[in-house]
Amino acid sequence: MNRRSLVTIVSVSALTLTGCGQAGQGDVDNGDGPAEITMWTHSAGNPGELEVYEQIIADFNASQDDYQVVTEAFPQGAYNDAIVAAAAANDLPCLLDMDGPIVPNWAWAGYVQPLGLDPAITDSLLPTAVGIYQDEVYSAGYWDAALAIFARQSVLDDNGIRIPTVDEPWSLDEFDEALSTLQDAGYDTPLDIGAEDAGEWWSYAYSPMLQSAGGDLIDRDTMLTAEGALNGPEAVDFFTWFAGAFEQGWASDSGTIGNEEFNSDEVALSYTGVWNAMDSLDAVGDDLLILPPPDFGTGPAIGGGSWQWGISSTCSSPDGARAYLEFSFADEYITEFADNQVVIPATEGAAEASEHFSSDGDLRPFVELSQRFAVLRPETPAYPVISSTFEKAAKDIMNGADVGSTLDGAVAEIDTNIESNDGYGF
Amino acid sequence: MTTDSLTERVVLRRRKVWSYTAMSALAVIFLFPLVFMVVSSLKPDSQILADIGSPQAFLPVGDISLDNYFGVFDRVPFGRFLFNSVLITVLTVGFGLIVNSMAGFALSRMRWRGRSLVLSLVIATLIVPFETVAVPMVYWVSKLPTLVMEGGMVKYDFGWLNSYHVQIVPFIANAFAIFLFTQYFSTIPKSLDEAARIDGANWFTIYRRIVAPLAGPAFATVAILTFLPAWNQYLWPLMVVQQESLRPVMVGMQYFFQLNTAWGEVMAYTSLITLPILIVFLSFQRAFVSSVAASGVKG
Structure with missing residues (x-):
């Protein structure tokens, strides 16, 4: 191998690899096209949960022309580290899900902004499916566990x-x-x-x-x-x-x-x-x-308190993110999550439509336990x-x-x- | 045949039997985890848990099937992860051999001011755990300039996150490898350089034609010692790669740890990702042993 071939190999490899580079996660304004809203979830390796997300995203993207939600799934055990690293690099996605107890810490650290959803939606959810820090709602989830x-x-x-x-x-x-x-x-x-x-x-x-x-x-x-x-x-x-x-x-x-x-x-x-x-x-x-x-x-x-959705503080299309979340909190999707994942639906309407958690469902006792006895872990950073x-x-x-x-x-x-x-x- | 020589032979034979027995016992102990992993990959979760604590855990008995392997391919894009790991590992090791050996050459063969200080600084970095600099590194690589392909055009941009090169470039320069090359090159007589210089060779020619060919064991050792960490990369890709299609195999492990861990699939996945390492090590077993012996390095 002579010097020229060495330099050639190095140059070609470098160019090839840099060609695989990606722009950051910040939302992309595609000119006249819909604004791209990036969304991260902890659900990699969980086909049941991903299937519902894909359905919601497809329905939302088809329902309007202003925003395009694109998702990236992370494995749960690695998710928080990925978020912290992305925050350090100022590369957070627009929408991210968070385990309930971590929400106040990430709100305090400035990772997420107040959710700003229609209160009619957050009021209809199980209290343990809403993440609050300093009297502000920062996150909301489709379900809880018990x-x-x-x-x-x-x-x-x-x-x-x-x-x-x-x-x-x-x-x-x-x-x-x-x-x-x-x-x-x-x-x-x-x-x-x-x-x-x-x-x-x-x-x-x-x-x-x-x-x-x-x-x-x-x-x-x-x-x-x-x-x-x-x-x-x-x-x-x-x-x-x-x-x-x-x-x-x-x-x-x-x-x-x-x-x-x-x-x-x-x-x-x-x-x-x-x-x-x-x-x-x-x-x-x-x-x-x-x-x-x-x-x-x-x-x-x-x-009480499980995975919930929030909007990052660096999201450049927070209105689009809110539009997506409000769209996603339909009872039909919450029921699908509950039955696919076997978790407690966050709304009474979704629980009634659920195979497992309706009044005569085999897992109904969990709904009662959650409603009666669930206690949030301290809402502090x-x-x-x-x-x-x-x-x-x-x-x-x-x-x-x-x-x-x-x-x-x-x-x-x-x-x-x-x-x-x-x-x-x- | 005298009685003494007979007794000596008996003693030698006994010693041999004991030593082989001990070695066999050690081999069995070291093989147990691998056997457990492969055998468990063929069993359903309930049977894996039921068999723990009994010798059956190491035997392919009961409800044996390849279902866990099919489950792995359903849950993770295994082929893609494997391709990524092979690409990242090969390029990290390959570029690492070139860059680190050149650095070692400069530090051991060339005379320049500050050489000892630079070598000391390189060695000093060995005591800094990667975890302590990981987050600052994420910040810096997110600010580095890069080229991106957009609409068939190469464009200039900032940020290395979410790419192959962010998983390779930071690990090409390796302090331990530089130190090892430096030490090994120091053992090669300097008179060879001087003779080459008299014949008109430049430093690169001396490196390429004289020193590098004589440092085979050092290259083999560095290749092997940098292969494993590159293959096992977990924390770094986790932090700098968000896109699934760019993830290596080790990050894929986490896909199986849901609320209910799929232990059978975990075992099938670990069997699959251990296979390439086993193949590499078994293929280069002789080179590995001889290179370690020659360079005086132990893992």
């Missing part, structure tokens, strides 16, 4: 355990007694609480239990400190119970992620989400019970720090750390972060 206790009716009946209802859930004493009875009946680990999972699951699943016990992740009146909420006597009581559940073998962190242990009758109860319901219905059939979580003291609570701190503290306690000092440490970490960010606007 957690429940899965059980077999035959198992509860055989062991003389009362079947709880949303009006009369298990008290903590009843729950403890049920777990003890089931353990005596031969279930080595009677409850699959999902502790083998990691990440946001821990805050989503277990902070509602803490709230049910009377504690919280942060003082929601001020959003400035976790003191008293995360380390108060109620929180200490709850985490003492939490640690005890593992100590006594009622729950374990060594199972497999998912609901397979319940489906194969290795555990009697499973604290899990609506996304596992169809597999359990297939495995258990009519014997499946979808029960409210126990009342730890102030009434049952489950996590500090939430990502609160969540990761909570997860670490809860895992330490599960593994035997002292409850009081661990919670005090978590509070100090959260408060320091809030202080160093000047209260995140509160």
Whole structure:
């Protein structure tokens, strides 16, 4: 290879590669043609969800001549990093979906602008399907998820355990007694609480239990400190119970992620989400019970707030983005999402039209649980720090750390972060 | 045959048996993950989870099928991802060999002011984790000038995001590779350069005709050591590539981690993306071992 051929190879490769370059994500004004609105979703690898988006986009693009929505799907596990990187490069798309708890942080960071949708639309949605920061609506979603206790009716009946209802859930004493009875009946680990999972699951699943016990992740009146909420006597009581559940073998962190242990009758109860319901219905059939979580003291609570849509602050066609979103919040699309994804529709009209979530649908209990017990994770930009701190503290306690000092440490970490960010606007 | 030599042979044979037994045990331990991956790729999710904890996890028994592989092709554009990874890896390694060896040549063979300082700076960059500079790098590559094709015309624009070259160019220059070339070139007698200079050769000719041909093991080692990170790129493409058609295989892994992880498909996908690496390593096994031994580098 001589010098000329080397230079030729390098030049041709460079030209070829630069030819594959793309313009940024900023919306493109195609002269006289429709303005292009870029849209990012976390749904790559989820054909059911993508199918509905494609349908909505095709319908919207065909319904008018001013805007053309183009979508790019990202895998969920990589999505937030992609958004943060795009924001750093000032290359955010016009429309983006966000997991509910992250919305205040991204609103505070200036990634998204107030949504500005017709209030008639946002008012019709489940409260947990709307993302609010500092009294402004920044996001809205088509659906929500919900957690429940899965059980077999035959198992509860055989062991003389009362079947709880949303009006009369298990008290903590009843729950403890049920777990003890089931353990005596031969279930080595009677409850699959999902502790083998990691990440946001821990805050989503277990902070509602803490709230049910009377504690919280942060003082929601001020959003400035976790003191008293995360380390108060109620929180200490709850985490003492939490640690005890593992100590006594009622729950374990060594199972497999998912609901397979319940489906194969290795555990009697499973604290899990609506996304596992169809597999359990297939495995258990009519014997499946979808029960409210126990009342730890102030009434049952489950996590709320799932994926929602927002408009980036750099969107050059916010009116087009709003037009698309308003078009997309039709009940027919929300129903399609719900039935394709097996998630709870955000409007009552869509729920009624749903195969699974209508009044006589097999998964209707989730709608009631969501309406009655769903609690949003704190709507503060500090939430990502609160969540990761909570997860670490809860895992330490599960593994035997002292409850009081661990919670005090978590509070100090959260408060320091809030202080160093000047209260995140509160 | 004396008793002593007989005893010696028995001892040697015993030693051999023990050493082969130990090596076989190690081989089995190292093969277990691969066997589990391939076997699980043939099973439905429920059976994978049910078999965990028993020897059946390593045996192709039960409900065996290629359904997970079909599922992979339904869920991700696997061919496209594979093409992208091969292209990115080959060009990163190829250009890397040229650029880094030239840099190593300049640092080890040529005399110029500040050479030691530059080498120290290059080595110093080895201690900076990529993750710490990733976000600033995203910002900078988003501002770099580029050429784009629009309507059949080449146009000048800014921003490298969403392209192949943003996944290749930042990784061509590699501090470790430069250091390795520098060290290896230093072992080649300088008298060869001097003789060539007397014969009228310029520096590029000395590099191309004399030093590079004598540094085969160094080139092989660098090729292998830069191949794996290029193939395994995950964080960077995740941050700089938004278009699905430009993503490499590793980003595709995330497609399977939905609310209900498709474990069978995960195993099928990992089997498929491990295959090219296995083929490369098995094909160049001898070259790899000899180059590592010759250059004194271990992974």
